[in-house]
Amino acid sequence: LLAHHRLVAPFDAQVVTRHAEAGTVVKAGDAIFTLIDPATVWIQAYVDEERAGQLAPGQPGTIRLRSQPSAEFHGTIIRIGLESDRVNEERRVWLTCADCPAEMFLGEQAEVRILTGTRASALMVPEVAITGFDGHRGTVWTVQDGRLARIGLTFGARDDRGRVEVAGGLPEGAAIVTSPPRGAAEGRRAHLSEAP
Structure with missing residues (x-):
């Protein structure tokens, strides 16, 4: 009978939340633990739809965690949401992290920059x-x-x-002209000066 009530995780997991303590009465279907596989932690980013058109799986990104603002970590887009948020007009993007700290805190805010392409030169x-x-x-x-x-x-x-x-x-x-002067008008005389 005791073996029948033994809880076994389906994978090597880490306990994130304990929903019930020893001796607590639980019903069938009640959550007892929330588990994660630390090797599968993803970073979720929200990208403005206006800037999301060039996103593709496999693109590299840099990640800054709020708890370590001076450190820069490297990730790769693993999935792009198929549905945009209609209110915020944002698309969800998930990145894996190649060199993030061994101890990650779920729900921590992060800043993500994704490289969608490079140019040898551009105006x-x-x-x-x-x-x-x-x-x-x-x-x-x-x-x-x-x-x-x-x-x-x-x-x-x-x-x-x-x-x-x-x-x-x-x-x-x-x-x-990157900084138009006050009173700028078509045909007015102008000469160029480099920004300081």
């Missing part, structure tokens, strides 16, 4: 310099032949510093 513009930006197209101020002009451009990838890649539409010899 990058601060997103704040783009008006009417819809994630693909927008308008910027440029200097062409010594005069201000507004033109529409198409944009590509974003980086983690708030910059967007110019993908097309920039005329030959035109320069993008």
Whole structure:
């Protein structure tokens, strides 16, 4: 009878929560322990839908745990949620962690950065310099032949510093104004100066 009531975990597990103490009366189906396999701990991240289009399983990511903000760990996307959160407009992404600490705390907040691609070179513009930006197209101020002009451009990838890649539409010899002056108007004379 005693052997019939012995609890055996189906895998080598670690007890996370004990729902009942010795001597407690439990019914069939009641949870007694919550178990995890420490080797299968995943990091769950929420990614804005606007930035989630280039995500794919296998992409590398860096992970910073709130309890260790100065340490950087490395992970890989293992799964991407099939359903977005309709309220927050976010997609759930799960990463495995290759070198995370042996002792992980479930539910701890983490910051995740996922590398979706690299460029040998790219013309990058601060997103704040783009008006009417819809994630693909927008308008910027440029200097062409010594005069201000507004033109529409198409944009590509974003980086983690708030910059967007110019993908097309920039005329030959035109320069993008990253900080338009007050009173900027079409055709007004302008000259370029490098940011300090």
